[in-house]
Amino acid sequence: MKTEREKRATRVTLYGAAINIILVIFKLIAGVVGQSAAMIADGIHSLSDLLTDAVVIIFMKLSSRPQDEDHDYGHGKYETLATAIIGMALFVVGLGICYGGVVKIWAALQGQQLGQPGWIALAAALLSIALKEWCFQFTVRTGRAIQSETVVANAWHHRSDALSSVGTAIGIGGAIALGPSWAVLDPIAAVIVSVLIVITAWKLMANALGELLEKSLPEAMEKDIEHSVTEDPRLSDIHHLRTRRIGSHIAIDMHVRMPGSLTLVEAHQIVSSAEKRLRERFGQGTFISIHMEPVKEKSLTPKHSLTPLPLSKGEGSEMLDKQ
Numbered sequence: 001m002k003t004e005r006e007k008r009a010t011r012v013t014l015y016g017a018a019i020n021i022i023l024v025i026f027k028l029i030a031g032v033v034g035q036s037a038a039m040i041a042d043g044i045h046s047l048s049d050l051l052t053d054a055v056v057i058i059f060m061k062l063s064s065r066p067q068d069e070d071h072d073y074g075h076g077k078y079e080t081l082a083t084a085i086i087g088m089a090l091f092v093v094g095l096g097i098c099y100g101g102v103v104k105i106w107a108a109l110q111g112q113q114l115g116q117p118g119w120i121a122l123a124a125a126l127l128s129i130a131l132k133e134w135c136f137q138f139t140v141r142t143g144r145a146i147q148s149e150t151v152v153a154n155a156w157h158h159r160s161d162a163l164s165s166v167g168t169a170i171g172i173g174g175a176i177a178l179g180p181s182w183a184v185l186d187p188i189a190a191v192i193v194s195v196l197i198v199i200t201a202w203k204l205m206a207n208a209l210g211e212l213l214e215k216s217l218p219e220a221m222e223k224d225i226e227h228s229v230t231e232d233p234r235l236s237d238i239h240h241l242r243t244r245r246i247g248s249h250i251a252i253d254m255h256v257r258m259p260g261s262l263t264l265v266e267a268h269q270i271v272s273s274a275e276k277r278l279r280e281r282f283g284q285g286t287f288i289s290i291h292m293e294p295v296k297e298k299s300l301t302p303k304h305s306l307t308p309l310p311l312s313k314g315e316g317s318e319m320l321d322k323q
Contacts, residue, residue, distance in 0.1 A: 005146045010057055012142040012151065016135045016158060017053040020046055023131060023161075027124050034121030037104050038168040038190040041097040042128065045164050045197070048093045049157050052086045056154050077246060080211045083153045087204030090157060094197030097164075097190055104187030116180045117172045125169035132162035147283065149211075153204050160200045167193035217243040217250060225252060228277045229290075234258055234270055236295065251287035252278065260294035267292055 027043030030036070135158040143151030171189020175182050216222070226238050237257040244251050256274075258267055275288045 030124035034118035036117035036121035084208035090201035098194035101190035128165035
């Protein structure tokens with residue numbers, strides 16, 4: 001049975017997929033008819049959006065599965081893997097667009113006359129900007145609301161497509177307005193857009209790989225964790241703090257000191273309250289492990305020194321004679 005979180009993620013992704021299908025068809029037709037290399041590249045970018053929509057739906061279903069004997073921490077890393085796949089897809093698409101643009105620019109520099117794009121290509125670019133920015137807005141809102149890095153990553157894929165279309169529109173519009181001799185603006189726009197796509201892809205992959213490689217949570221979050229625990233003054237000296245992200249959840253392991261005079265029942269109640277505060281702050285699915293240790297007793301300095309006093313000359317021999 002689908003969880004509410006999975007339902008919302010699937011729903012928003014399907015909305016985006018439906019728009020992508022329309023844009024892919026329109027962009028590719030407009031690119032061919034309007035003789036625009038930038039628009040064809042933009043259409044291929046939208047096609048990659050459609051493929052990543054499928055990745056999101058599949059992996060969200062996998063990540064929402066409950067804990068089982070083989071996955072004590074659940075299946076949240078599937079969601080992280082999906083984010084990495086989306087990032088890699090974006091990266092490849094960006095490099096492909098860049099290569100195609102560079103080839104066209106080189107041909108123009110060699111004196112080859114490039115075809116001037118038509119008005120239908122410009123219309124497709126403007127429509128894409130409006131629809132893809134709309135997709136970004138409603139997708140990123142949902143992703144943040146359900147705390148899904150994968151859905152947020154997919155939203156940025158929509159935004160990268162909108163940025164791609166902005167560059168495409170500028171290139172096509174400039175080529176149309178300035179005449180055939182400026183047709184090179186079309187592939188130049190494609191190259192500029194490809195750089196933006198690659199940068200976005202790199203950020204997505206870096207975040208996902210950091211999570212897959214058990215990267216710790218940001219220092220600010222760890223400070224927040226320590227503050228939440230030590231709200232109770234009986235909990236102190238947090239050490240061996242280890243944190244990581246598991247999909248949409250986080251895991252926290254720590255050692256903490258408590259007064260040794262507390263009973264086991266009292267200590268358990270105090271730690272349970274700390275766990276409750278952490279889950280209220282970071283989500284009910286947070287994995288928490290707190291190891292309790294007694295507060296270290298400070299060593300007392302003796303009032304009198306145990307070091308023997310120095311003996312006066314001859315006093316030592318007299319004491320030996322008495323013995």
